Structure formats: structure tokens, C-alpha cells
Amino acid sequence: MSGNTVIGAIEIGTSKVVVLVGEIINGRHLHIIGLGQSTSMGVKKGEIVDLRAAADCTHAAILSAEKSAGAHIDGVYLATTGGHLEGFSNSGVVTVEDASNWVRKSDLQRAATNAKSKALPPGRVYIHHIKSGYLLDGRHIQHPLEMQGARLEANYWHVHGDERKVADHLHVINGFGLEVEDMVVASIASGCMVATEEEKQAGVLVVDIGCGTTDYVLYRQNRIIRTGVIPVGGDHFTNDLSLGLRVSYKHAESLKVRYGKAIVDRVERQDSVMLVGDLMIGDRPIPRSAIQKILHARSDELFVILKNKLGSLLSPQNLPGGVILTGGGSRLEAMDDLAETVLGVPVRQGRNPEWVNHEQLREPEFSGVLGLLYYGLSAQRQDERAPENARSGGWISKVTGIFK
Amino acid sequence: MSAPDTYESATSGLRIKIVGIGGAGNNAADRLKLDDLASVHLVNLNTDKKTLSASPVSDKIMIGRGVTRGLSAGGEADVGRQAAEADREIILQTLRGVDLVFLLVGLGGGTGSGAAPIVAQCARDEGAVVITFATLPFSREGVRRMKQAEDALHLLRESCDAVITLPNDVLVQEIPDDATLLDAFSLADNWIKRGVLALWSMLFRDGLINVDFATLRQAFSARGGKTLFGLGFGEGPDYVASALRSLEMCPLLHLPENRYIRKADSLIVNILGGPDLTMARVNEIMDFVTDRFGSKDNTVLGAVIDGSMSSRVEITVIGTTMVESTNRRYHSVPAASNPEPNRRSAPAARSEASSTLHGRVESNPVSAAPEQPATHDTFTPSGPLSPHAIKQNEFDFPRIEDSRGHFDKTDPNLFEGVDLDVPTYLRRGIKIALH
Numbered sequence: 001m002s003g004n005t006v007i008g009a010i011e012i013g014t015s016k017v018v019v020l021v022g023e024i025i026n027g028r029h030l031h032i033i034g035l036g037q038s039t040s041m042g043v044k045k046g047e048i049v050d051l052r053a054a055a056d057c058t059h060a061a062i063l064s065a066e067k068s069a070g071a072h073i074d075g076v077y078l079a080t081t082g083g084h085l086e087g088f089s090n091s092g093v094v095t096v097e098d099a100s101n102w103v104r105k106s107d108l109q110r111a112a113t114n115a116k117s118k119a120l121p122p123g124r125v126y127i128h129h130i131k132s133g134y135l136l137d138g139r140h141i142q143h144p145l146e147m148q149g150a151r152l153e154a155n156y157w158h159v160h161g162d163e164r165k166v167a168d169h170l171h172v173i174n175g176f177g178l179e180v181e182d183m184v185v186a187s188i189a190s191g192c193m194v195a196t197e198e199e200k201q202a203g204v205l206v207v208d209i210g211c212g213t214t215d216y217v218l219y220r221q222n223r224i225i226r227t228g229v230i231p232v233g234g235d236h237f238t239n240d241l242s243l244g245l246r247v248s249y250k251h252a253e254s255l256k257v258r259y260g261k262a263i264v265d266r267v268e269r270q271d272s273v274m275l276v277g278d279l280m281i282g283d284r285p286i287p288r289s290a291i292q293k294i295l296h297a298r299s300d301e302l303f304v305i306l307k308n309k310l311g312s313l314l315s316p317q318n319l320p321g322g323v324i325l326t327g328g329g330s331r332l333e334a335m336d337d338l339a340e341t342v343l344g345v346p347v348r349q350g351r352n353p354e355w356v357n358h359e360q361l362r363e364p365e366f367s368g369v370l371g372l373l374y375y376g377l378s379a380q381r382q383d384e385r386a387p388e389n390a391r392s393g394g395w396i397s398k399v400t401g402i403f404k
Numbered sequence: 405m406s407a408p409d410t411y412e413s414a415t416s417g418l419r420i421k422i423v424g425i426g427g428a429g430n431n432a433a434d435r436l437k438l439d440d441l442a443s444v445h446l447v448n449l450n451t452d453k454k455t456l457s458a459s460p461v462s463d464k465i466m467i468g469r470g471v472t473r474g475l476s477a478g479g480e481a482d483v484g485r486q487a488a489e490a491d492r493e494i495i496l497q498t499l500r501g502v503d504l505v506f507l508l509v510g511l512g513g514g515t516g517s518g519a520a521p522i523v524a525q526c527a528r529d530e531g532a533v534v535i536t537f538a539t540l541p542f543s544r545e546g547v548r549r550m551k552q553a554e555d556a557l558h559l560l561r562e563s564c565d566a567v568i569t570l571p572n573d574v575l576v577q578e579i580p581d582d583a584t585l586l587d588a589f590s591l592a593d594n595w596i597k598r599g600v601l602a603l604w605s606m607l608f609r610d611g612l613i614n615v616d617f618a619t620l621r622q623a624f625s626a627r628g629g630k631t632l633f634g635l636g637f638g639e640g641p642d643y644v645a646s647a648l649r650s651l652e653m654c655p656l657l658h659l660p661e662n663r664y665i666r667k668a669d670s671l672i673v674n675i676l677g678g679p680d681l682t683m684a685r686v687n688e689i690m691d692f693v694t695d696r697f698g699s700k701d702n703t704v705l706g707a708v709i710d711g712s713m714s715s716r717v718e719i720t721v722i723g724t725t726m727v728e729s730t731n732r733r734y735h736s737v738p739a740a741s742n743p744e745p746n747r748r749s750a751p752a753a754r755s756e757a758s759s760t761l762h763g764r765v766e767s768n769p770v771s772a773a774p775e776q777p778a779t780h781d782t783f784t785p786s787g788p789l790s791p792h793a794i795k796q797n798e799f800d801f802p803r804i805e806d807s808r809g810h811f812d813k814t815d816p817n818l819f820e821g822v823d824l825d826v827p828t829y830l831r832r833g834i835k836i837a838l839h
Contacts, residue, residue: 044814083817231817232824239810240827244577244836246658249810290836297828305819 005380006033008065008073009372010058011186012172014043014212014235015328017058018366019065021073022373030377032358034069036061045231046081046186046213048168055172062176075181076173077376079189079368080127081213083231084162089132090118091155103136103144103152111154120160127166128159128185130224142221159185159227182379187215187227189371194326194350194364195219204321205314206350207306207339208368209329211235214302218313219321228309232302234329237295244294245286251275255291262299262338264292299335303342319345326350328365418607418617420504422600423447423527425520426484427476428510428539430459432593436508437461439597441604447498449523451487451515452476465498467491467519477514481552484518495526503617505532506600507564510592511553512541521559533621534564537599539592540571543831547821565624566724568633570595573830574655581835595656598635602720606674606706613686615672615706623670623704624724632657632668632697632723639716644685647717648692653838657721668698668723674706678714681707689719697723 005027009020021034038061042050066072092114096107116129134141136149144152166183173180191206200219208215211234218226237260242252259273265288272285307314323345325336330349340347352362352370361370422444424433430448437446437460447463450456453474456464466474468487477483488495499505505527509520520536527534538557541549560567570592579587606615636651638644651657673693675686686707694703811817817824822831829836 044811045817047814049814083815230819235810236825239825240829242810243658243827244829245838246653246655287837290838293834293836294827294829297832297834301824301828301832305824
């Protein structure tokens with residue numbers, strides 16, 4: 001692969017569709033040259049519920065991104081999420097063939113094939129096979145090639161999703177006449193943006209609280225150990241407020257952004273805020289404590305679910321890197337304090353890396369789409385290095401080994 | 405408004421029965437007993453002898469003597485259903501010739517969840533208009549009770565003309581912090597009382613504008629849909645405005661599943677006011693209510709005057725919606741007060757369905773349908789939306805009540821048996837003070 005390639009990172013989110021256009025120069029440098037956004041329609045909890053509406057707003061966002069970039073997108077990297085995504089861990093075991101027990105490349109390949117051979121129930125499709133390390137005679141080894149041992153075990157974390165829902169996502173992009181190079185689970189995309197190499201090595205959990213879903217990814221020894229989706233996001237916060245305070249959805253959203261807080265503040269207990277704030281008829285005072293109580297209940301529950309899902313993986317010993325919060329939902333005031341209380345692990349707010357010059361793109365809700373571009377860059381690089389692997393069988397067969 | 409002659413014939417000799425089913429239903433009926441409404445008969449129905457004998461209501465029916473031996477259903481809806489099935493004759497007898505039946509029931513337990521759908525069916529078979537007030541359990545009471553309540557609600561919606569749901573999770577928001585446990589569990593009683601009183605006074609008390617039974621029946625003719633129910637109370641110098649504000653804030657109008665209903669297919673509005681209630685004020689209320697819930701064409705208005713209500717007003721709104729078009733498998737029932745035509749005009753799809761049902765019922769005799777298998781070859785559903793007609797469908801379409809507000813058209817968000825789309829504060833029973 002030579003010359004310049006223009007790739008697009010597309011995230012069809014529940015609140016908005018973001019398209020980021022990047023130019024890869026000589027397969028080495030990445031320039032972000034265009035951004036397009038549109039308000040998302042027909043997407044709920046990260047899943048497409050109205051294909052036509054979702055397609056229309058995605059196409060609008062792609063057009064505006066291409067216009068701002070002044071270039072046409074060659075290939076698309078697409079983020080996916082939703083409650084239908086599930087994962088399991090399965091390992092492939094082989095006996096090392098070589099007479100003197102040297103691990104050869106063929107052993108690694110056989111182990112990988114073994115691990116990936118597990119059949120899924122009908123209607124499910126694999127999205128990622130993520131290599132989470134090797135065991136050689138029971139020892140954790142990063143690179144077992146040319147080492148000595150008898151029994152080689154390749155650990156994989158497999159992510160799979162509902163075939164129709166995955167297909168819906170692809171149709172939206174294909175309907176525009178663009179090719180989807182690869183589909184990436186949203187948690188992985190944002191994870192690789194906000195966590196540093198050191199943190200990934202030590203062990204870190206990245207939690208991306210979006211509008212429709214909360215995606216998480218857990219790294220250890222520079223590998224992805226676990227990914228997951230909790231279909232609860234900012235929409236739930238707003239919906240709870242709207243029902244609890246008996247105000248319209250629009251007003252609830254505005255109250256959440258202006259006065260929302262994830263913990264109940266003792267000092268502000270007696271305070272109240274105006275619903276609209278323009279002294280119009282129908283405006284009424286709303287106690288701050290009511291807003292905080294509703295948001296606290298929801299966010300507390302979210303972290304409790306997360307804790308239950310991860311079990312013993314979530315402990316200060318296993319996570320020296322702590323927890324990183326990102327996504328639009330993480331902007332809720334005191335969200336990190338609450339997370340720290342519930343999870344019992346140090347929590348920090350995620351920040352997009354320094355090389356992102358654009359002010360707007362530094363906001364936490366863009367980590368996903370930035371991660372996608374980064375992924376695209378790495379994928380193009382890998383294509384260059386190993387041309388025999390390139391586009392061998394479409395996106396499904398691709399392995400996200402590049403994420404380590 | 406209908407012609408005066410209909411009014412005469414409909415109101416005179418109108419028979420109304422209020423049936424409390426199960427423990428919670430009995431309690432609600434007991435409470436109504438204290439008001440001693442004219443021309444209303446109260447009946448209590450239970451499997452538990454002890455609860456029945458403690459009730460001040462004179463008309464009591466003990467069901468399922470052979471099934472439970474006078475003990476309660478023990479929280480098993482199946483037992484409640486068997487008990488009601490066993491004494492179907494007695495229930496039919498009690499409801500014979502009654503025009504309007506109010507069922508009061510607390511869903512989630514055994515007798516309430518099991519027997520209420522059958523009592524509703526009986527009442528409908530006797531040709532009565534059936535309006536059910538159903539309390540839903542607290543989420544904290546557990547997944548099983550919630551499930552049992554939802555299943556029963558589903559069955560109730562099919563045979564009742566209106567089902568008014570009163571989720572305890574929502575009602576608990578309305579009580580003060582120092583309320584006792586007893587208060588919490590009898591929360592719904594007050595709402596039921598206000599609802600029954602409103603309908604009753606609309607029919608029987610003198611007022612500016614009276615509503616006759618035929619009109620009421622007409623308004624409730626669409627079965628299987630949702631029912632909106634809201635109350636507003638206002639007093640003081642500007643009592644109308646305060647009542648409208650209180651109506652707008654009524655927790656029952658802010659349930660996840662019905663707050664997005666902006667248009668009811670038919671609407672009943674009752675205004676209970678003092679002698680100082682003017683037509684202009686009534687118009688003001690009507691303008692607001694019709695604007696909020698539907699158009700003027702299908703609204704029934706009642707206005708009642710009570711001497712003790714000066715400079716106070718209470719507004720009751722009951723609206724019904726048709727089965728939404730998103731539920732493809734239900735043929736929406738044509739609006740007609742008489743259920744008879746529906747049976748004959750059953751769509752052709754029925755005959756197709758009956759053949760599927762045929763095989764299904766024979767291979768797997770469902771205990772819920774003890775008397776249905778006999779009618780195989782001439783399958784005539786006993787009502788427009790028979791539960792058996794639904795069972796035959798192989799596809800898992802959403803249920804009628806599965807409109808989920810903002811998260812409509814998405815899969816239920818189940819985690820360890822609870823639906824995460826339902827606000828956490830409701831499930832956890834956290835009280836949100838709005839003042």
C-alpha cells in the first residue's frame with residue numbers, strides 16, 4: 001500500500017452520528033482532515049430501530065464530513081455496540097509438534113484455529129477474536145515463538161453479536177456506496193484512545209458511558225481481557241428525570257446538563273432550580289435534591305451492575321491502572337467520585353491524547369471515533385507489513401491482534 | 405350527549421357492582437363500604453376464609469373451597485385461577501344482570517392475579533361494562549410477583565373495557581416520609597376510591613351536565629387498549645388553575661407506558677365542583693383537557709355540583725386508546741358498544757388460526773383453557789381478543805402493553821430479571837420530593 005488513503009471512522013451513536021475523515025500518508029502518518037456530525041434518529045440503546053431514519057442521518061453526516069475534508073472516503077471503520085453483543089473466553093490447546101519442543105509458527109496458528117473454532121448458536125456472528133495471551137506449560141507468555149515447551153494454550157476473548165443487528169449497521173454504510181473495512185466494538189475503540197501503554201500493561205478498565213449504552217474494556221499486560229456492554233446510558237438518565245420530575249424529555253435533558261450531579265449534595269439540599277429559567281408560564285422550581293437523587297440512583301446502579309459483571313477482575317490488585325471514565329455520560333458532575341465509592345478502585349476522567357489538536361475532538365464523547373481512526377491506521381500498517389493477510393475474507397475473519 | 409329517552413331508560417334501574425378480589429381488592433372494597441354509595445352493591449371475593457370473615461362488606465363469596473379448603477392461594481396465581489374456575493357458576497350468578505362492574509384487585513398475589521381475569525371474563529359474558537382498578541406490586545417485592553402481575557394484567561386487558569393500573573412504585577412517591585407500612589400498602593385504595601366516586605357521581609348525582617350509562621358504555625367500547633386515568637384537585641381563589649396544575653402533575657399520567665399518549669380515542673371528563681362553578685370555568689377546564697388528551701369530538705363531559713365543594717374542584721379524566729397499529733397480530737376491534745357483532749365479524753384469519761390452535765391445544769392441553777378444547781371444530785372465540793387466540797402465534801410479537809415510552813420498539817433491557825429501562829428510583833422505591 002503506497003500513497004495516500006482516505007479513511008472514515010463512523011460511529012452511529014444514540015444521540016449523534018459522528019464521521020471523522022483521516023488521511024493516511026504513506027501508511028504511516030494520520031491526518032484528521034474532516035468531521036461531520038448529525039443528530040441521530042432511529043437509534044435507541046446503541047441499536048438501530050428505524051433503519052431508514054438512521055441511514056438518512058448517517059448519510060447526511062458522511063456528506064458533511066466529505067465536504068469538510070474535500071476528499072472522498074475510500075474505506076470505513078465502523079463502531080458497533082448494543083445489548084446484543086456478548087463475549088466469552090475460549091482457548092485453543094495444542095501439543096507442540098517439534099521433536100525438541102521448540103514452538104513454531106505453525107503451532108501458534110493451530111492453537112489460534114482451535115480457539116476460534118467454537119460454533120455459535122444460529123443467528124449469532126463473531127465480531128472479534130481477541131488474543132489475550134498464551135500459556136506455555138502453564139506459564140503466562142507474551143511471545144512463545146521459539147520458546148521451549150510441550151503444551152501451548154492460546155487464550156482468546158471472543159465477541160459476538162446478533163447477525164441481523166450487525167447487518168443493519170453494515171447496510172447503513174453500504175447503502176451509501178461505501179465499503180466497511182472493519183467493524184470494531186465501541187469499547188475497544190475508545191479504550192485504545194484514553195488508556196496509556198503503561199496503564200494497559202499494568203491493568204486498567206475503560207468505561208465509556210454513551211447516550212444509549214455503557215461500553216467497557218479491561219486491559220492487562222497490554223492485552224484485552226474482557227469487553228462488555230451494559231445497555232444503559234445517558235438516555236436512561238434523562239428518561240428517569242423526565243418521569244421523576246414529570247417534565248418533558250427536552251427539559252429533563254437540559255436539567256441534566258445544567259444541574260445534574262451523580263451524588264446527593266448535603267449543602268445544596270434545600271436549593272431549587274427553575275425548570276426553564278425564563279419566567280414563562282408553566283415554569284416551576286425543581287428541588288436540586290430531586291434531580292440528584294434520581295441521577296444518583298441510576299448511576300449507582302450502573303456501577304453496581306458493572307461491578308457484578310466483572311466480579312473478581314475488578315479489584316485494586318488486578319487494576320493498578322484504575323478505572324478511566326469517558327463518553328458523554330462521564331461529564332455528569334461527581335460521576336468519578338461515585339464510581340470510586342462503588343467500585344473501590346481509583347477512578348479518573350479520560351482524556352484524549354495530546355496529538356489531537358482540534359479543541360472539540362478532545363471532548364470525551366469523541367474518544368470512540370478517534371479510536372476508530374487510530375485502529376484504521378494500525379490496520380493499514382498491518383496490511384503493509386503482511387500483505388498476505390490483507391482482506392482475506394472481509395471484516396468478519398479479521399482478528400484484532402493489532403490491539404494486542 | 406344522547407337523546408333524553410335513552411338517558412331515562414339507562415339510568416333508572418342501573419345496576420352497579422363493585423367486586424373486590426383477593427386481599428388487596430377486599431381492603432379497597434372495605435374502604436368504599438364506608439362511603440355507602442347509593443345503588444351500588446359491594447361484593448368481596450377471596451380464597452381466604454379469614455380475610456373474608458373480617459370484612460364489613462355483607463356480600464361475600466368464598467371461591468375454591470375444594471381447591472384451597474378455605475386457606476389462601478398462597479401467592480400462586482395458578483391456584484387462584486383454579487379456585488375461580490371451580491366456582492365459575494357462582495361468579496356468573498353474582499354478576500347476572502349487572503350493567504357496570506368495577507373490579508378492584510391487587511395484582512401479584514395468588515387470588516388477585518389468578519381469579520381476576522376469570523371474574524372479568526364472567527362479567528363480560530354477562531354483558532356488563534367492566535372497569536378494573538389493578539394495583540401493581542412494588543418492584544421490591546420481587547421479580548416473580550411482578551411477572552405474575554404482568555401476566556394477569558395482560559389477560560385483564562383482553563376482557564375488560566378499561567383497566568386502570570396503579571403501580572405502587574409510582575404511588576409511593578405521593579406519600580409523606582413518615583408514612584407507615586400500612587399506609588404504603590393501602591396507597592392505591594385512595595386512588596381507587598376517587599376513581600370510583602367520580603364515575604359514580606357522574607352517573608347518579610345531579611349536576612350541570614349528566615352522563616348516562618349508554619354514553620359511558622360507548623366510550624369504553626374499545627377493548628384491549630390502554631386506559632389513561634388522572635385526577636386533579638384544586639382549591640383557593642384560582643381553584644381551576646390549581647386543579648389543572650395538579651392534574652398535569654398527576655403521577656398516574658406519568659407512567660412510562662402512557663405518558664406519550666397525546667391523543668385518547670375517547671375521553672371521559674368529570675368535574676366535581678361547588679355551587680360557584682360557572683360554565684366559563686368548565687369551558688376553561690375542557691379546553692385544557694381536550695387539548696392535552698385528544699380532540700373535542702370524542703369527549704364525554706360530566707359536571708357535578710356538590711354543596712360542600714365551594715371554591716374547590718376535582719377533575720377526573722379517563723381515556724381509552726385503541727390497540728396500537730404496531731401490534732400487527734391483533735385485529736383492532738371495531739368500536740361498538742355491543743360485543744355481539746365482533747364475534748360474527750371475526751376476520752377470516754381466525755379460521756386459519758383455529759387450525760393452528762387445534763393442533764396446539766391437543767398436544768398440550770393448557771390448564772388455562774379447560775372448557776375451550778370442546779369447541780375445536782366450530783372455534784368461536786368467546787371475545788374479540790381471546791387469550792387462546794394469542795397463544796397460537798408462533799412469532800414473538802410485543803404484547804399490547806409493551807409500549808415502553810422513550811424506549812419503545814427496543815428489546816427489554818433485562819438484567820437479572822429486572823428491566824433496566826424502568827427508572828432506578830422507582831424500582832428502588834426512592835421517594836422524590838417535588839416541593
